[in-house]
Every structure is written in C-alpha cells, then in structure tokens.
Amino acid sequence: MIAAYERRASPLHAARAPVAAAYAIALVSSVLLFEHPLALVALAIAILGAGVLAGAGRSLARAALFAIPFAIAIALINPLVVREGLTVVLRLGELGALGKIDVTAEALVFGAILGLRALLVMLAGGALLAATVDADEVLQRFRRISAHSALTAALAVRLVPVLGRDARRLADARRCRPNAAARPGPTERLQIVRAVATGALDRALDVAATLEVRGYATPAAVRGARRLREPWSRHDLAFAASALGLVALALGARLSGVATFEAYPRTLAPVGAAEIVLALALVIVALLPFADRRGVQR
C-alpha cells in the first residue's frame, strides 16, 4: 500500500521537502550503517517516534503490516541458507539441494537483525518519506537542476496512483460480472494487470501528445522554470542539523569502533557506556527537532 502525502501540523511537515527527505534518508542510512542491536533499537524508536510526532503513525502502521511478514521471512530464511555460526540449536539433516542444514543461534540472531533492518528501511524510506515529504515540492525544486528529469519523475509519480485507480476500477467491474468470485484468482489478476499495462501505454501516448501541445518540448519552457527562494525556517535548520547529526553519529561510531557487531562465527555485540550513549544520542538527535512546534501550521 502506497502512503500518500498529506500536509499535517507537524515540525517535519513544516520543513521544506528536500530537508524532510534528507531527514528520512539519514534515518535509512543510519539503519544501513549499523548492525548492533542496541543502535537498531534506538533507530527503531527514532523512526516510530518521528512517525507518531509527524502525525504519520497510521501510515507507518499500515506499512508495517506489509513490512513485518517480509522481515520475518528474512529472519527465517537466513539461518537456512547461511552455513555460519558455532552454536547449533537445531539439526535438520540433509535437505535436498540445500545440503546439510544446521540452524545456528548466530544465524538466527543475524537473521533477526537483517529482518529488523529491512523493516526499518521500509518504514523510514517508504512510509515516513511518502507521508511527510511533498513529492511535488521536491520535483519543483529539482526542476532547477534538470527540467526533463523532473518532468519525467513528476509524470511517473502522478501515473502510479492513476494506474492503481485503473486497476481498482477494473477489479470492481470484474466483480460486477455474473458468477464472479469476491476476490480475483491468479488468472483474473493477470488479466487485470495486462489491461492496466496496456492502458498505461495508451496514457503515456496521450500525456506525450498533451505535453507537446502545451509546448513542453520548446526550450522556453525549460528556461521559464520558476526559482524558489525562501529563507530557511527554524524547522528546515533543525531537521537538516538532525539529518547531518544522524549521519555523523553513524559514521563516527563506525570509524571509532563503537557499536561494532560481529555476526559470525560467534555473535559479538559489546554493550558498554559508549554504546548506551550512542543509542541515546541517536534517539535525541532524531527526535529533538520535533520539540519546537512553533509555526507548524505553514
């Protein structure tokens, strides 16, 4: 399910779109830079906290419904395909092409960590980004760099929900037919996808013709791109600083050897004062910009 952007009265929504996007991307980058469970738990708190404080809790919950099974699948598959780890907890013997399968505690732990990371990436990079970043504003600003790319991206972003609505209408129409089942089977799903794909090509031709008629092909349209020059608000500055702070913390921890994690052959995840301070710092740096709620009704 694609979370839709909706302007809400929150500090994150009050920040300009590229800054909000950078904030979400910084959260994703931090998740990808860490394997230490404590750091990941801190980032999970930060991402969920940011979602709730930005009024996007429901979007995150909806995304989690789809992401959690995916994360569980990763957590379960890892111990079956990885031949690492010293602590055998379950011996499954020879399983055909997979060979000898010994499930180890280390592979289970790392599978859980990989699953958690996938979940957090989907929440921060998918739901939070989509719910708090105005794609139109990003594209409008991006137009200054490359008008053609911005136009392509804008059309793609616009066409995805249009095609989604097409698919729903086709599915509704299918259900209206006599003897139709409540839910489409695999064959009927394929028919709908084929119809939507064909429709997408037709729409693409229509859009191209319309753009040509409106003069988008002429250089004047490119030159006429409006430049947005707004001073940076306190929310812009706060979230930009937060994004930089998150990346700096993650890179600093990696370079200084704090929150190191070794998955194999034995799970090593040292938890000391440095790791605890880092975890607290990640949460504080990520959520501090939400403390200032002045001017959130932009």
Next chain:
Amino acid sequence: MSGRSRLLGLLCLAAAVLGGCGAGDAPSSGVGLTATRDFGGRTLIELERAKVSGSDTVMRMLDRNATVAKRFGGGFVQDINGVAGGRSGGRPVDWFFYVNGVESEKGAASIDVHGGDRVWWDHHDWGVTPHIPAVVGSYPEPFLHGRDGRRLPVRVECADPRAGPCARVAEELIERGVPAGRSSLSRSPADETLRVLVGPWKRLRGRDLEADNLDSGPRASGVFARFDAAGTKLVVLDERGRPARTLGAGSGLVAATRAEQRQPVWYVTGTDGAGAAAAARAFDESVLADRFALAISGDLPVRVPLVSGRKP
C-alpha cells in the same frame, strides 16, 4: 486425553525435539587440525586436539580454531589466518581440505567430524587439477578411523607377499592397531576396502583403474609424479605439472589416489625392488606427515609435488 497424559506427551515431544538440538558432546577421541600452504610445504596450524563440539562440521571446527573468512553464505573458505584464495603469480590458488587424507565430494559445511579424524586444510595452486582425491600426509589415517566415522577393512596386497617390504608395511599397520590382511595382488578389488599395494611399479601398473590413473598423470590421479614407460625412472613434477626431477634406480614412491565411488588405494612402490623397499621404509607417520605424496631417492625424502623454490 487427561491433563496428565497431555503433559507427558508434551514432555516426550520436547525431549524428541531437544534430542536434535544443541551442540552435543565433543567426540571422545581428539580431532586433529592442520593447515598448510603449498602442498603441505609450510605449516600454519598444527593442533593435535583441536577445539571441537559434538555437532561440528569440518567448517565449524575450522571456525572454532582459526580466523576464517568465507564466501557464498559460509559454504566456501576464502581465507584462513590471513592466507586468502584467489590468484597468486597469475596462478589460481585456494583452500582445499582432506578428512583422514581423503578429498570429499561435499563441502566442508556438510561433513561432520568424528572422534580421531584428522582434518587437513591446504592452500595450493590448482592450475593443474582442482581434484587431488587422496593424500598420504594424514597417515595413519584413513586406516585407523576410516571415513565418515566408519572404519574400513584394510588389505595389503603385495607383488611378493613374502618379501621384506610387504611384511614391513603390514607390520607397521598392525602395530598401529589396524587389522590388515595380507595377500598377493588381486584383480578384483572390493570397493569398500582400503588397499595398500606394495611392489615395484612394473608389477603394479595396469592392474586396476587407480594404477592407470597414476600412469595418466596428476590430472587423473592427483599424484604429481609418474613413472616412465619402462617403469625404471620416476619423474617428480612441480606444482604446474612440469618435470622437476627425475629419479633413477632404487627410487621409491608412497602415494595415494582414488577412483570414483571406491575407497583410496595407497601405493608403496618404486622403480625396482630396492625402490619399493625404500618406499616401505618411508611408510611411517613421521616421514609421511603433511605430504601429499612422497618420493624417495637414496633413502632421502623428496616432496611431491616439488614446489618451485622449495627444498625437497
């Protein structure tokens, strides 16, 4: 079903599940672990009793005793204690392992270690062949503990069962606690018997598939030495399969090879009777240790293959 019998059933189920779980007990006899470079030329790890747990595979045991980097989901060893596979001097090099002196068809993550096993990892050039089916450097294995935790029958087959070399080899095995039968050369080898063939090469060649492989060279047999057509000269090859040294009369060879689906065959042989006798004298743990095969010239051991730039 009453609550009590339900509880009993649950306990039985838990016991059954837990029976297949956990690390298990360590093997009763020690498991040896050796890691070498260049066909056993340089020792990196030598452990008489390596750290091992009951459910360990060859890979897990290596993990317990060395710093290992792996690839392909942990199924392939890339690096042991900083010595990595890949290319060296334009030649392909990688880590290979032998359990009780026998190459396995399966990966290290799929083979269990058993009490008394000797696991040998060697980092070597595989440009000539990636398959060396059997080596002699783990002696007295595989005679003592066999393969896959199962001892195998052993037979010493001799060109002349009454000759000294035959008795020497058979007695050496019996002293080690290996009940070895002695017979003249057989043309109907049992697939499940470990055989030691003793005698001059002229008498042994052409009698079975393994001997044909040895005559065909290292690609077929994994042995980097071959006798000339007359069987009077022994050519020791280097790691690239090139002749490195030619040994004349009185030279011996102790080597092992294996044909598919059969147990290894060991050759204690030579260019003549004196060569076979020299090979029989070298049939000893201290002489054979960490060698893929061994040639004897003037009662002095010559490493096989003779790796370029290394002493014999």
